[in-house]
Amino acid sequence: MDTEIFRKISYGVYIVSSRKGDRINAQTANAVVQITAAPPQLVLGICKDNFTNECIKESGVFAVSILSQETPLSLIGRFGFKSGREVDKFAGLSYRLGNNGCPVLQEHTLGYLEGKVVKELDAGTHTLFVGMVTDAQRVNEGEPMTYAYYHQVKRGTTPMSAPTYIEAEKKEQREEKTMEKYTCTVCGYIYDPEQGDPDSGVAPGTPFEELPDDWVCPMCGATKDQFEPAE
């Protein structure tokens, strides 16, 4: 089996949110598809280990914010590499509560879909939720972020809890031999001096050593001392 071919399946990048009592939470997700048009239903694949899964199971409601292509890595990383059990992922972000009480982003978001779970299926490490869409609204104009764009242009990485995680991704990153690149030991993000980190105002051509001391991983927020030379 050639697992590389899995990478040719196309996805968008979404923030799937839910709530548990008064607590709200959300996570980055890619496994979101419309499954029927009449009535409008979505399918979501959510890792069982994630707090968002627990919230959706308990409340039976969710919202999907569709990220724009301009979304900074830091936002995707905040929702993808941290757990809502420990941090309030929405702190400092512009969002509002939808009709079903789930938070929807107002920044870097083309629009959102709110839904109510009508069926669920155990798929091993992940739960498949089938949801009836109860509302859908546009928020900003723009093009949607795709998984391909996220990986190729934004150089984003994939957490182990994603349905699409491939060990090869880390391996491939390790195989890049240029000594000037630095790898984040927390999330696997690679700082490439040729690319810089434009999201954080770091110009292409900036060596790792010259990054400001308060620079953090654009993906997961790890500090500079948590980086090591890429092998």
Place this chain on the structure above:
Amino acid sequence: MDTEIFRKISYGVYIVSSRKGDRINAQTANAVVQITAAPPQLVLGICKDNFTNECIKESGVFAVSILSQETPLSLIGRFGFKSGREVDKFAGLSYRLGNNGCPVLQEHTLGYLEGKVVKELDAGTHTLFVGMVTDAQRVNEGEPMTYAYYHQVKRGTTPMSAPTYIEAEKKEQREEKTMEKYTCTVCGYIYDPEQGDPDSGVAPGTPFEELPDDWVCPMCGATKDQFEPAE
């Protein structure tokens, strides 16, 4: 509810195939996602009216061919707008049978995934199949066709049996007022003289009236007399 936002969900374009006894069949599909990495499982959404659905239910096996961006509309239309109950969709195409007996395309295809159904869920008009991936192979290099590319660049249309069909699509097409455009009454494809039909060797700037008599709809194969001026 603003149904336009559903169009911001990203998809690839796939040929999902199966078999029923000695008969093979396949259809165009967009609702294909990886749902778990360990073990590798896919989810497919397939319309219950389609012969492919019947084949997957009976045989319990399927294959997904991942189309390349260069795939001509005629191939997508052949698998999307015709029924395998009436025609052999693979006639004249380069394909081979996978290990599980399902046909996989060898042209316009980046690779394929073979699978075995492990669970299914009734989602109304469509069935959700969860399949264990039993093999995956690369076929050709290239970029995957995405649903956005298919609609925006290739100007493809959506059959009513698709999970993403939106009435507005037809309406929007009708609202294009230029008299020189012609609409296919079978599938809704619009011939735009400014674009021509490069897949069939028709140069941009060719008026509908000057198309050869044996020209057919690049989407569904309808003949010229099945077109009418776009309203």
